[in-house]
Amino acid sequence: MPNIGNLKSQQEEVKTEIRQLKNRRKILLNRKMDAERKTRTRRLIEHGAILESIFPAATAMTGEEAKAFLSVISRLPEVVRLLKNKPESNMELAGDEYIEPADGLIHCKKCRGSRQTVVPRFGGSGYFMPRCLCPCQQKAQEEWKAMEEQRERMKRVKRRKAQGLQDRYLYDYTFSNDNGQNPVMEKAHAYVEHWKEAYRDNTGLLLFGDVGTGKSFFAGCIANALLDRDVPVLMTNFPSILNRLTGVFAEDRAAFIASLDDYSLLVIDDLGVERNTEYAMEQMFTVIDSRYRSKKPLIVTTNLKLEEIKNPPDLAHARIYDRILERCAPVLFSEKNFREEGARATKATAKEIVRKG
Numbered sequence: 001m002p003n004i005g006n007l008k009s010q011q012e013e014v015k016t017e018i019r020q021l022k023n024r025r026k027i028l029l030n031r032k033m034d035a036e037r038k039t040r041t042r043r044l045i046e047h048g049a050i051l052e053s054i055f056p057a058a059t060a061m062t063g064e065e066a067k068a069f070l071s072v073i074s075r076l077p078e079v080v081r082l083l084k085n086k087p088e089s090n091m092e093l094a095g096d097e098y099i100e101p102a103d104g105l106i107h108c109k110k111c112r113g114s115r116q117t118v119v120p121r122f123g124g125s126g127y128f129m130p131r132c133l134c135p136c137q138q139k140a141q142e143e144w145k146a147m148e149e150q151r152e153r154m155k156r157v158k159r160r161k162a163q164g165l166q167d168r169y170l171y172d173y174t175f176s177n178d179n180g181q182n183p184v185m186e187k188a189h190a191y192v193e194h195w196k197e198a199y200r201d202n203t204g205l206l207l208f209g210d211v212g213t214g215k216s217f218f219a220g221c222i223a224n225a226l227l228d229r230d231v232p233v234l235m236t237n238f239p240s241i242l243n244r245l246t247g248v249f250a251e252d253r254a255a256f257i258a259s260l261d262d263y264s265l266l267v268i269d270d271l272g273v274e275r276n277t278e279y280a281m282e283q284m285f286t287v288i289d290s291r292y293r294s295k296k297p298l299i300v301t302t303n304l305k306l307e308e309i310k311n312p313p314d315l316a317h318a319r320i321y322d323r324i325l326e327r328c329a330p331v332l333f334s335e336k337n338f339r340e341e342g343a344r345a346t347k348a349t350a351k352e353i354v355r356k357g
């Protein structure tokens with residue numbers, strides 16, 4: 001039976017042996033890592049040398065530049081084919097697709113354009129080849145977008161018209177319904193054509209003249225044409241505005257008047273037909289003054305004479321008219337208007353028919 005002393009010394013020997021083996025292992029591992037590092041360094045130097053021997057320009061490049069340069073090269077079809085692995089599973093071909101032998105990528109049978117692209121994996125090696133749109137798909141997408149935009153625009157125009165033309169008959173006040181007998185209508189066309197300048201310079205119009213001379217039609221044509229161009233316009237009159245303000249709290253009244261200035265163009269039809277109460281005059285002044293301060297154009301139609309507007313009966317009228325005259329260019333509508341012309345034409349035609357009959 002071995003004594004305890006022997007056992008202890010054997011144990012020590014084993015422990016020493018383990019320690020030595022562990023050390024040896026460490027040395028071997030270090031050597032292996034060293035060898036790997038050397039191999040890698042040698043490979044990197046070799047690849048670098050190859051790169052510089054084939055592309056001498058690479059010598060002068062920074063690391064970032066060399067990376068960008070190789071990234072470009074990596075996209076060349078030849079390179080892609082060399083590096084390409086098996087196609088990814090989600091890359092099943094659709095009926096109108098084929099694999100183009102020249103680059104090994106999915107192409108469109110219709111336009112022959114590529115439906116797959118090659119992107120180097122960021123910060124790693126290898127590539128992925130996501131799908132992309134071929135030219136005919138891109139065109140189709142753009143057309144669809146344009147159609148959507150057009151639809152949205154039409155919806156918006158319709159909504160703006162419903163808001164801006166509160167009276168149904170105003171929908172018919174359009175250039176296409178103009179019989180061309182009133183030469184002053186050229187000014188309406190010109191106003192629409194030069195809308196950008198009119199808006200920028202805050203140029204409004206004061207349409208004055210006798211009843212039935214086509215002032216509202218003139219203003220309505222401008223309103224419709226601008227609404228069709230997606231410009232926010234409101235055509236209203238003081239009786240409607242005053243009606244809207246009646247029995248409303250002061251804050252709501254202020255909010256409503258401020259909301260009129262959201263419109264790029266405000267048309268106030270038939271100024272002067274409203275009741276001249278102190279309250280009405282006060283509200284009218286607030287509306288006109290707010291518009292004046294907003295620096296946005298205003299078109300006013302009125303049956304009043306320019307003389308009446310220039311020589312107001314009292315201060316309450318004066319402060320309203322002054323602001324209108326300051327911002328709105330006067331346009332006179334003469335007696336000889338298109339309705340009379342129309343009526344005269346009808347009479348003439350009737351006479352003709354009578355004479356023939």
Ligand SMILES: [Zn+2]
Pocket residue numbers: 108109110111112113134135136137
């Ligand atoms: Zn295509």
